[in-house]
Amino acid sequence: MDLTFTPEEQAFREEVRAFVREKLPAALRHKVVNSLRLTRDDHVMWQRTLHERGWGGPGWPKEHGGPGWNAVQQYIFEEECASAGAPRLIPFGIKMVAPVIMAFGSPEQQKRFLPDISSARKWWCQGYSEPGSGSDLASLKTRAVRGLDKDGDHFIVNGQKTWTTLGQHADWIFCLVRTDPQAKAQRGISFLLIDMKSPGITVRPIITLDGAHEVNEVWFENVRVPAENLIGEENKGWTYAKFLLGHERSNIAGIGISKREIERLKRVAATEKKNGKPLLEDSLFSAKIAQIEVDLMALEMTNLRVLSDEANEKAPGPAASILKIKGTEIQQAITELLVAAVGPYALPYKAESESDEEGDIGPRYAAGLGAHYCNMRKLSIFGGSNEIQKNIISQQLLGL
Known part of the structure; x- marks a missing residue:
């Protein structure tokens, strides 16, 4: 097992270091290294800077608009960005839902959602935790009922998510919802992509001990979600959730x-x-x-x-x-x-x-x-x- 970096990897490190040194604004670096609060615009600006360089999705393959880096290159990129004082990439779009869409989404979903994630045109948040369903996520109660009417195939979603990080900025939320209440807990869950502008969604701030508005409650009251926003198969969402959590924990x-x-x-x-x-x-x-x-x-x-x-x-x-x-x-x-x-x-x-x-x-x-x-x-x-x-x-x- 060789734990040393190759000459090619060292050259890549120098390339990343030079790019960040040139493109990272001093005012933004000042905020990061002094633990001062970043705005939505701060994050969007840096994400778009990376996107313009072709690095908007550091872990993405080339066929989905990424640089096609291997795991070592991704590690070097993140280490150099952190060392330079660049903002940590907001993970919900780039590192969480995007890999799920790549692995389990349809070609139409990939074409629709991935470019807007890399370019920061759309901001995503995560709809997993609920009151009483955090570490025991399989006990979630947010309900999605499928129906068909003159406007097409859809789900009606009711329930509540909590600790939704930066949900006040989000354009979209990826949610675990219960679609089969009779099935074993993990087998009755589906993975839905929901437009945060949909009627019936309410975002309520949770002000944390440091005085920040970083997390939220998100309420769903008869929210209509087109069935085309279902990832993969109905009631297979737990499989996709575990895939996502593996990406989250390693980062x-x-x-x-x-x-x-x-x-x-x-x-x-x-x-x-x-x-x-x-x-x-x-x-x-x-x-x-x-x-x-x-x-x-x-x-x-x-x-x-x-x-x-x-x-x-x-x-x-x-x-x-x-x-x-x-x-x-x-x-x-x-x-x-x-x-x-x-x-x-x-x-x-x-x-x-x-x-x-x-x-x-x-x-x-x-x-x-x-x-x-x-x-x-x-x-x-x-x-x-x-x-x-x-x-x-x-x-x-x-x-x-």
Whole structure:
């Protein structure tokens, strides 16, 4: 097993690095590296920049408008973008529903939806979780009843989705809905694509602890959905959902982001003082940073082994769950040390914190840390909670 990068892969890294250095606006990088809130326009601008270069769908094959990169190239691309301070790609269209449409959608659906995803002409959100149906997703209750009338074959959808990330921006939502209430839980679910402008859809904000409007409730009241928006076969949606979740979990590890954030942590610790000396020189604090670096190196080796297996057409098995667990734990640990480093200056998150002036709110680099810490608590829950991932690992590796 060769875990080193080839000369061709190193040349590709330089190509990506040069592109991001040239095209990433300084103001956008400033927001990302300081954990300041990004707008919809920020994300759309960067996605369209990548699309114009032919990189709008980094994991997409050429026949669907992507660059046709292999797994190693995708890894290098994400690592270089993260290191440079580029926004993380909004995954719901690019990395979640698009692979499902490619694998299970009809040619007509692929032609209709994929170009608008890559070009950011349409924004997607995910309709999976419901009140009481999060990690136990198969218990979902949102109902879709199929009918036929003078206007054609359709579904009528009623129910509620929750924790719908950035649903307030979305043009479309991909939903798991129950189409056969008599079937075993996983066998009675279908995968629908729903226009968010459809009559009967209501989006209600959920304001999180950091004061942000990032997640929502989405209500469906007699929403009419054309049957042509059904992905694959009716009642086979659980198969497509598992396919999607595999893509989601492997992308949560965030190794490139963690590398960038560790460097940020070191800069902050070199600036903050304890007993008149830089915090970075405190043996206990520096030991905590070192432990995170060791964990991240081990995680990266695991990821590279997965990439090597993929190159040899081997399935990753429980490795996706391992990457998800440890990757999210590392990202949370970094935010904990950042907050510990700046102390009470991490508490507020005010509008004036986003200015470049320093005042009563403390040093500029502390402005977004409190909110960032709160937001990162979600990582160990979404994409299948870490507890669920541990069950998957025990079943697949230990047979428990």
